[in-house]
Amino acid sequence: MAGIFGSEDVGSSSYVAVDILIAVGAIIMILGFLGCCGAIKESRCMLLLFFIGLLLILLLQVATGILGAVFKSKSDRIVNETLYENTKLLSATGESEKQFQEAIIVFQEEFKCCGLVNGAADWGNNFQHYPELCACLDKQRPCQSYNGKQVYKETCISFIKDFLAKNLIIVIGISFGLAVIEILGLVFSMVLYCQIGNK
Numbered sequence: 001m002a003g004i005f006g007s008e009d010v011g012s013s014s015y016v017a018v019d020i021l022i023a024v025g026a027i028i029m030i031l032g033f034l035g036c037c038g039a040i041k042e043s044r045c046m047l048l049l050f051f052i053g054l055l056l057i058l059l060l061q062v063a064t065g066i067l068g069a070v071f072k073s074k075s076d077r078i079v080n081e082t083l084y085e086n087t088k089l090l091s092a093t094g095e096s097e098k099q100f101q102e103a104i105i106v107f108q109e110e111f112k113c114c115g116l117v118n119g120a121a122d123w124g125n126n127f128q129h130y131p132e133l134c135a136c137l138d139k140q141r142p143c144q145s146y147n148g149k150q151v152y153k154e155t156c157i158s159f160i161k162d163f164l165a166k167n168l169i170i171v172i173g174i175s176f177g178l179a180v181i182e183i184l185g186l187v188f189s190m191v192l193y194c195q196i197g198n199k
Contacts, residue, residue, distance in 0.1 A: 027053070035185070039192060047193045051186060058182045061175060079164065083157050087116045091124030101126065104156070108134060112141050113156040120146040 031053045038046030089097045090104065108114055114134035115122035127133060127147060134151035136143035142153040 027057070031057075035189065038189070042196050044193055044196050047189050047196070051189045051193065054182055054185050054189070058179060058186070061179060061182075065172075065175060076161075079160070080157075083116050083160070087118070087122050090116065090122045091126055093126070105130065105133065107156060108152070111156065111159050112138055112152050113154045113159045114152040116156050119144075119153070119155050120151045 031050055034046045034053065035050040037043065038050055086100070089100045104116070114120050120127055120134050123130075123133065134146075134149075136150040136152050143150045144153045145151075
């Protein structure tokens with residue numbers, strides 16, 4: 001899918017994602033250390049720091065979820081604009097566009113779709129240059145006739161949208177599960193904090 005959205009953008013954003021994961025891992029490690037040491041040594045200070053840190057992470061998660069829901073329509077629009085813009089590259093004949101076209105051909109073969117937005121018509125005159133382009137080999141998938149060839153009816157934009165929607169549900173599920181664990185951590189740390197204070 002990197003070829004569709006542009007390799008430069010995906011490459012730079014993947015480094016940002018790695019940096020974020022390292023930072024999150026470091027913060028979680030510090031919080032885990034505070035929680036464990038606070039519980040073992042019965043340190044109210046460490047337990048309080050653990051509680052505050054966990055509460056901040058939970059609040060950030062909630063804020064991110066709200067922002068994600070608010071900007072979902074904007075992200076859908078950006079995906080649509082990107083794909084519609086890249087559709088022009090399929091019918092282009094320049095050397096610079098061939099790399100993109102080859103990436104789309106591989107994508108089409110793997111996910112059994114044709115074209116980005118309008119199906120085989122997106123390829124224009126280039127449709128004749130690739131003999132196996134969009135060839136409907138899986139008869140369980142819906143096919144249609146185009147220029148005397150049987151091609152896949154499903155466009156790649158619908159596949160990409162379904163893929164993004166399914167992954168969004170997975171992310172929401174994981175976030176919800178983590179939020180439940182974090183709330184349990186908050187409750188247990190506060191109970192322990194209060195018990196230490198009553199001794």
